[in-house]
Amino acid sequence: MTRLSTTDVAIIGAGPYGLSLAAHLQKRKVEYRLFGETMGVWKNNMPAGMLLKSYPWASSIPGPDAQFSLRSFCAERGYPYHDELIPLPLDRFIEYGEAFQERFVAGSCERGTLTSLEPGPDGFRARFADGETVDARRVVIAVGLSPFGHLPEDVGRLPSQLRSHSSDYGSLEHLDGKETVVVGSGASATDLAALLHERGIPTTLVSRQSRLRFASRPRPRTMVERLTAPTSGIGQGWSLAICARYPQLIHLLSEDARTGLAYGKALGPFGSASAKERMAGVPLRLGQTICSADVRGDRVEMLLADAAGQRQVLQADHIVFATGYRIDVSRLGFLSPAILNDLRLTGGAPRLTRDYETSVPGLHFVGPAAAPSFGPVCRFVYGSRYPARHLAHYLATDRKRVPRLRLPVPAKANATPEFVVERESEVLS
Structure with a gap:
């Protein structure tokens, strides 16, 4: 028997973007449900001991007021803190996210796993692994980067026990x-x-790079340095400062310009300042391209080539590909064909209106998938403040009925699932 419940807004993903939006909706008394493990990607897909590359001051999750910054959290719990000079450990950031959820989104974070999202009678019908079905007028996807880990095409055939992506750790x-x-x-x-x-x-x-690049170690900056290359929530320099502060302005640019900014060279690839010293003693094979990777017994054998064409063989028990991410919403296995067919895309990312809405009415994306529409700030925790404020206002004031998409073909009468209404819509206080 399938349980059927309803809500005005369903948020999929309980990382910084989902938590911030939920907190703002709750403040505005908009009915919502938040699905996902609190800070789940940070807990399960990032290795313990990692230090965040972003400035601590830019890693606060924006709530409906400014009273619970990362600085205030660390002060409450007696943790050492500096806006820039002390790197933020992963476990402390996770603890902060959990404390944010307890303070602002208490009792409304549900660990349901979404298995399918399809058109519904009044918006969308979301089905979850535990058997619950939720009808929502609007859905906000805030799943982060983890579903979009990129592997080079020629290594996908290697067995999973011999290769993985850095997003698998954990x-x-x-x-x-x-x-x-x-x-x-x-x-x-x-x-x-x-x-x-x-x-x-x-x-x-x-x-493939001939040398590794690392961020400069944080230090006090002179007035001249701050004027010529201001510090923003996503890096230093005037172009990044504009991107960090004015995503709605970036949205007005051409598609090519937005995409260029979203994935510009100014943001990497480069390692964190703290990683430079910790890398001492790690053997490096720089300027090397992987020509092939094959199974040899229970190991993997790679053929490497440098810029001069000289080749060498490297064997290992396991390869971890830290080869970045490529947004491709077709890889979100829960989106139904009816939704995918109506999505307008830039590359594999959804094209979004100024209200973070896709070409499918009522379906919104926030976080990294929004970068080609709003610029590189969407790739950072710092960027969560913009959709949280904007969408909370929009969803609180917009009460129009979402137009229906083409509904799925009904099942045969004798196969129609039986629903039990578990909970009627009610406004959260």
């Missing part, structure tokens, strides 16, 4: 005792290689 225990290769040159690659090396796992880093 615990590193299953790599203990295994000779490991990390492929990449950005923060994910260098952080992971350093953590594996510190754990005593034999690790080699392979990169």
